[in-house]
Amino acid sequence: MSAEQVSDTKDDQNTGLSARAQRNQRSIREDGTFNIENKGMPLFRPDDIYLGLLTMPWWKFSLIVISFYVILNSLFAAIYYAIGIDHLTNIEGTTQWEKLLEAFFFSAQSLTTVGYGRVAPVGITTSSVAAIESLLGLLGFALATGLLFGRFSKATAKIVHSTNMLISPFKEGTGLMFRIANMRETQLVEVEVIVTLSKITVEKGREVRRFYQLNLERNKITMFPMAWTVVHPIDETSLLYGLTHEEIKYDDMEFLIYFKGYDETFSQNVHHRISYRADDIVWGARFIVNYELQSNGPTIHYLNKVSDYELTDLPVISIENEKDRKQLVQ
Amino acid sequence: MSAEQVSDTKDDQNTGLSARAQRNQRSIREDGTFNIENKGMPLFRPDDIYLGLLTMPWWKFSLIVISFYVILNSLFAAIYYAIGIDHLTNIEGTTQWEKLLEAFFFSAQSLTTVGYGRVAPVGITTSSVAAIESLLGLLGFALATGLLFGRFSKATAKIVHSTNMLISPFKEGTGLMFRIANMRETQLVEVEVIVTLSKITVEKGREVRRFYQLNLERNKITMFPMAWTVVHPIDETSLLYGLTHEEIKYDDMEFLIYFKGYDETFSQNVHHRISYRADDIVWGARFIVNYELQSNGPTIHYLNKVSDYELTDLPVISIENEKDRKQLVQ
Amino acid sequence: MSAEQVSDTKDDQNTGLSARAQRNQRSIREDGTFNIENKGMPLFRPDDIYLGLLTMPWWKFSLIVISFYVILNSLFAAIYYAIGIDHLTNIEGTTQWEKLLEAFFFSAQSLTTVGYGRVAPVGITTSSVAAIESLLGLLGFALATGLLFGRFSKATAKIVHSTNMLISPFKEGTGLMFRIANMRETQLVEVEVIVTLSKITVEKGREVRRFYQLNLERNKITMFPMAWTVVHPIDETSLLYGLTHEEIKYDDMEFLIYFKGYDETFSQNVHHRISYRADDIVWGARFIVNYELQSNGPTIHYLNKVSDYELTDLPVISIENEKDRKQLVQ
Amino acid sequence: MSAEQVSDTKDDQNTGLSARAQRNQRSIREDGTFNIENKGMPLFRPDDIYLGLLTMPWWKFSLIVISFYVILNSLFAAIYYAIGIDHLTNIEGTTQWEKLLEAFFFSAQSLTTVGYGRVAPVGITTSSVAAIESLLGLLGFALATGLLFGRFSKATAKIVHSTNMLISPFKEGTGLMFRIANMRETQLVEVEVIVTLSKITVEKGREVRRFYQLNLERNKITMFPMAWTVVHPIDETSLLYGLTHEEIKYDDMEFLIYFKGYDETFSQNVHHRISYRADDIVWGARFIVNYELQSNGPTIHYLNKVSDYELTDLPVISIENEKDRKQLVQ
Structure with missing residues (x-):
């Protein structure tokens, strides 16, 4: 027989594709993915997070980056506010909300390492938090670099x-x-x-x-x-x-x-x-x-x-x- | 014989796996690594440091990054302090310990290139050290970028x-x-x-x-x-x-x-x-x-x-x- | 026959190369590219933009990077100017043109995250725009890093x-x-x-x-x-x-x-x-x-x-x- | 004959290795490189510069990075000095040499994007040069990131x-x-x-x-x-x-x-x-x-x-x- 027979007489072969007969089913969908859904994977799979970030559409990836940026800045703003807004120089806001917002922008300036310095940390606690934040910013940025490069350099057939x-x-x-x-x-x-x-x-x-x-x-x-x-x-x-x-x-x-x-x-x-x-x-x-x-x-x-x-x-x-x-x- | 006989009649074949007979031993451990310990490697192997940083667990990697950050900042703080704390602007600490801490935070701001500038270097020696430190910060960050990307982009079978x-x-x-x-x-x-x-x-x-x-x-x-x-x-x-x-x-x-x-x-x-x-x-x-x-x-x-x-x-x-x-x- | 005959008796084989006879034509040009022009590709192909940036000559790549830098800064300068130039500290320009130029340089300082801070944002709107701009700067830089690495690390035979x-x-x-x-x-x-x-x-x-x-x-x-x-x-x-x-x-x-x-x-x-x-x-x-x-x-x-x-x-x-x-x- | 005979009866085969007979010569040196010297390559080969930076020993690579940093800063210091040192804020030096040095350190702060801001550019010309320098710094850093990653991630057999x-x-x-x-x-x-x-x-x-x-x-x-x-x-x-x-x-x-x-x-x-x-x-x-x-x-x-x-x-x-x-x- 010219065609290699992939199949034998066993009950089920489990050779990566289903041997059960059902009509009007397709093994491969029109977009090239398999018509299969996996169950039993662990809920938290850190290894697949990178993969997800690598393969998700651009609008989703952008949304995640922006959300991350906003959430992280809000978190640090809250910390700076809790320590005491007077440990930041040149805060001009008068209401608590304005002060919190200024802490938020200081956080953004630390995270991106732009650090204009009009608002700058004074005192050990605030300076420590700022030091941690800028390290985090650098590493987060390193990660983004890797992700962006990974997203682009992945060869895909069209x-x-x-x-x-x-x-x-x-x-x-x-x-x-x-x-x-x-x-x-x-x-x-x-x-x-x-x-x-x-x-x-x-x-x-x-x-x-x-x-x-x-x-x-x-x-x-x-x-x-x-x-x-x-x-x-x-x-x-x-x-x-x-x-x-x-x-x-x-x-x-x-x-x-x-x-x-x-x-x-x-x-x-x-x-x-x-x-x-x-x-x-x-x-x-x-x-x-x-x-x-x-x-x-x-x-x-x-x-x-x-x-x-x-x-x-x-x-x-x-x-x-x-x-x-x-x-x-x- | 259908199975290719990997073995012959020599004393020991040295084909990558042991030919000595010992019962209740396994060649491959349950985690997929070989049940072998290498001796005779040189103590200092720079080539394997990157490999170690690439394959170590995340908690260990984070610990090393943070330690490195703290140690490097302490070192530069000591240098700035030794040169003279008066070559940094706006130092507000009164005790020696507070001054050393401010030097530490200035170092962190230089290393991460956030550079708020409230505290800034004045004078040739301090400015030189700061110039070196920010170059070092950039390169260290470049390294971290590579490492993070390397850690993520390594395909592993699960x-x-x-x-x-x-x-x-x-x-x-x-x-x-x-x-x-x-x-x-x-x-x-x-x-x-x-x-x-x-x-x-x-x-x-x-x-x-x-x-x-x-x-x-x-x-x-x-x-x-x-x-x-x-x-x-x-x-x-x-x-x-x-x-x-x-x-x-x-x-x-x-x-x-x-x-x-x-x-x-x-x-x-x-x-x-x-x-x-x-x-x-x-x-x-x-x-x-x-x-x-x-x-x-x-x-x-x-x-x-x-x-x-x-x-x-x-x-x-x-x-x-x-x-x-x-x-x-x- | 010693040479595998790639060809048969069909009208046209479509095996990746033309079977039509025409004299004085070459399939492969002297520079190694195929003497073929593709039609029918979609006009906007985001996947091929990275490829273009990867393979274009260096002078073209540099030009695109610089243009991008100038255009982005002009855009943000216009935004800062529209919000109100008084939300930036230490603006020394007297004419509108000088003020716009200072907004341009502030934008450059934010985009590259150099952030000297002589000119710094004040107020919620301007601070927000600056926060967005420095994030954009970081991501753009991440992209440039990936592109530069991709351009260099591509092995090519000579x-x-x-x-x-x-x-x-x-x-x-x-x-x-x-x-x-x-x-x-x-x-x-x-x-x-x-x-x-x-x-x-x-x-x-x-x-x-x-x-x-x-x-x-x-x-x-x-x-x-x-x-x-x-x-x-x-x-x-x-x-x-x-x-x-x-x-x-x-x-x-x-x-x-x-x-x-x-x-x-x-x-x-x-x-x-x-x-x-x-x-x-x-x-x-x-x-x-x-x-x-x-x-x-x-x-x-x-x-x-x-x-x-x-x-x-x-x-x-x-x-x-x-x-x-x-x-x-x- | 069991061994495939690589050779025939031609004068010289040119199969990648020399067929000329000379005693006490080795084709491959003890370090695994070929005992061959190429002539006729073009003097300027931009493609091989990256390769050189990738494979040279670490001490040489570090030396090149540092030299580049010093030379680039000197160059920009000269430019800032030529434009007029009064376009930089807070210059405290009194002699010309001190002023030049301060321009050098300002350049370093721009190139690494640390930008403390004590010394900051004022005026269109100086601001423009600073904007160019920080872009150059970012790109240079992107390059360094790629090079460092390339150097580390190159698998080599030992x-x-x-x-x-x-x-x-x-x-x-x-x-x-x-x-x-x-x-x-x-x-x-x-x-x-x-x-x-x-x-x-x-x-x-x-x-x-x-x-x-x-x-x-x-x-x-x-x-x-x-x-x-x-x-x-x-x-x-x-x-x-x-x-x-x-x-x-x-x-x-x-x-x-x-x-x-x-x-x-x-x-x-x-x-x-x-x-x-x-x-x-x-x-x-x-x-x-x-x-x-x-x-x-x-x-x-x-x-x-x-x-x-x-x-x-x-x-x-x-x-x-x-x-x-x-x-x-x-």
Whole structure:
């Protein structure tokens, strides 16, 4: 069998993906994340806080930084106020609220180490608190530096994939195809793709979900400046050989695509996951070339035409070894 | 022989792990570190100081930072005091102790570059010391920034493994199994496991410890969103074939597991080591599925049920090639 | 066939490089970038801004930093001025322009957190703006730190290659050769080269461009302290076997070279692309040794002699299997 | 032939290492660097400045930082002085020299952003220069942060190797052995070794230097907590088979060892090069075990005993295929 059979006859394999059969479920969501929710993690996980700060959206990150700044300053303002506002020089406020506010601004000036000095600490207690606050400010800033750098320097793949998978003419028969391209300015090299077919199959009278790695015409390319059409040839060894669209839907097929490349600019590996379902397949179509050669100048590559296809006729294949295929799948 | 024999007939192999036979010893401790103590390192190893600051617990790291801050400020306070406290403006203390304390706070304001300026240096010597101190402060802060970033950005695997290894039914025979799952929010990809069996064997009438790599049903998976049950099939080629629990204990077996994966978020490889001993093996049991499919929503994956198993019957195997096995082990 | 045929009989392969035939076009420009222009990217791509700041030339980067500094300070100066210049202490300017300028310098002192304090904020509104500005300053500085570090720590290969490809005597026949060397002080290890031949070929009466990976005498070396002459042996299995210079030009051949190594100092993989065209080939020449052994001291390696060659005679080869070759190419 | 022959019959191969024959030369120096000097690099290489700052010793790095600080402050002091010292507040110096010094200290306070404010800029020109200086200070500091982090976070292997190579008994014959161990606290995993033999050989009546990769008993280990004895079995396929110590010296043999491992803590690959010459070989000796098992506690591993060996007898081997060997080497 050409496709390595990921599955066996055990009750449940626990190989990282569910083997339970349920229809109309997808393993991978459209955004590339797994359709899984973890339970049983400890409530307080300090290791994952950095991770959260690294991956959350920018507006959330900004909000947290500002909240932190306000809360910390309020806290220190309260401390300075409690010690006695007369230990700060040049306090001009007359009401208690104004004095508290001035303590707040002094705190901000200490935390950011701007330290204008119009308001300055006098006396041992207030000076000690100010010394602690500016150390805290420096360390907090060090942390922010690391976080900002971490947020920016994280290489992420931005891969555009065709909306549909196509059943297209391929060599003497047909092939299952999808097209991907790199949406970023960075060059990806040594790009690799693994396509796993997830389908419901019947074992010992029971429906189970099994995973099979699909054969590809080519699973690795060295350079990736323009779109790549990944092809699974539907030949005699293919699990899709001779299947109709209805059969593919009935088996609740999902195609899990794992994409891996090396980002030249970030010097890091990047990954991406795509999931196609039976409904995404178009029968008898082929991708339209999405670039234009110029007689004088560079080739124009249209990233917004990666999904474009045109209908076409498929060659007729006589499925005489239908029985063999059935045996393969079992 | 299916398992690559790591060992040969030399006196001692020095292949990174001890070949001396001693009972009730483990090569890898429960926390994944090696049960080895190095001697003969130079006392002063500057290269390892950064490493220490990077890997020590947070409370220890904080303590070192604070101590450093206090000691450095005390030192500079002494210098300012020695030069003459009258070279600092606006010193209000009357006793020597108060003056020294004010010098301390001025030092803190210079080191953190907050520089309020109420107290400021006058005169060449004091100004020079202050110039040196603020440079030192900046560099120290630069160092802290690097350290904090280094501490956070270090990818570490947090792998939960089942408390026990199980001898479970597997295909027509049995298999030695353990289950692992990822405890962190980050996705691990291209996960690989190597299981090395460490056991006492008799060579030329002498007991020696030998290491054998065990065959696995599957030693690599591409995606690892849920638990993975790693299986060593106990077939005719297995060193465990036909052994009883007592024989496994008598040979003082230890299973050294080397785990490797690529952390998508940190773009780094992560590693983990696990060690099981003969006492950790449960005969005739199988893992309970630790996830639940939902008809509407994501699959629920219970990380706290990775160790859960239920007892089961094992198929009876006739060990007719017992003699062959004995020869294999020798 | 020795060279893996990257190409098949489909209309267009979309394997990352164009299959359309057009003469006098190159896939890779002389600076190693692809001769391709992407269209259809979204206008605002925040992810690529960091990338731009990372890879732009230094003069551009400096200009952006300075502009940012001036614009931000002007903006805050306007705000302070709008609130009321009397909320800043010690403003000495008499005209409105002078007052605005003093607000500008106060802003600069807040943004850089230098905060001399001669001019200091008084009152709630101005103090609040100043508190926001110094936070902004700190974060902007954090960003600059990350950017500067990112710009410097990016490992880039600086590979010098011979100006020409040579057809030289090799073993009993000839070989196509080019020479590369490392221009940087860092050591590259595990250096790998892939040479792809791009040529126009006739399929079904139509000219198409096809890509073939060329066989190399050796495609990987462990150590790369001196120049490496990469050799494609022109034997019976070679697509160049028996071709004349005119035929090579007629097929509009381009040699796409993908270079990969591991930079020991940066602990990163580095990549490089080179492109040679038919015009760059010299027939009957060989590279001159570009190093000198010293009886007492290190070997002298001349990086400026990597391209140096001398003319030589080529062995005469009888092309009796011309017909076979033609079939190979089809 | 078991050893991959790196060499062929060309005049010079240019495969990164010299093929010219010269006696008493080594390719790799004792510190692991190549015995090669590059000429023809451009004089001004901005890309290598960062590299230099990254790899230079600490005393040199500190000196450069301090010099930079002093020179920059002197420069700005001169500018402030030229503009007019009366544009700085509270200048107390009476002589020109004292005034210049006060400008110097004001500059230091601006550059480090400590900004006490006793001395503060007044007027547009001086304020502008101060604004530029504090921006420069911030950026310079950002640079220092990156450099310090870069210097610390660079993973470097610290491998101790045995002083000598030993010809020891191995299986039924002999083997060429050396022992290596990790001198750092970090764990190295997936450690790999490549041993290349460099020797003078006679081709077409001329002495040339050729390189051969030696067969190893094992060239990769997964875990490296203790010493590893790397073994080249001297069997019939070995280039050393039947050679005497004098013959090895006559051929001016050098053993080039390339070491590669993955540092778990730094998440980076580390590399190391070792070179042994014929004089470093001890005939008839074996390494003494350099660790001690404890009945209660961890195994003690002596890093200072990695080189320790004891003399032993070698098995006598009849070299009947001497003629074959000679042919192999040619």
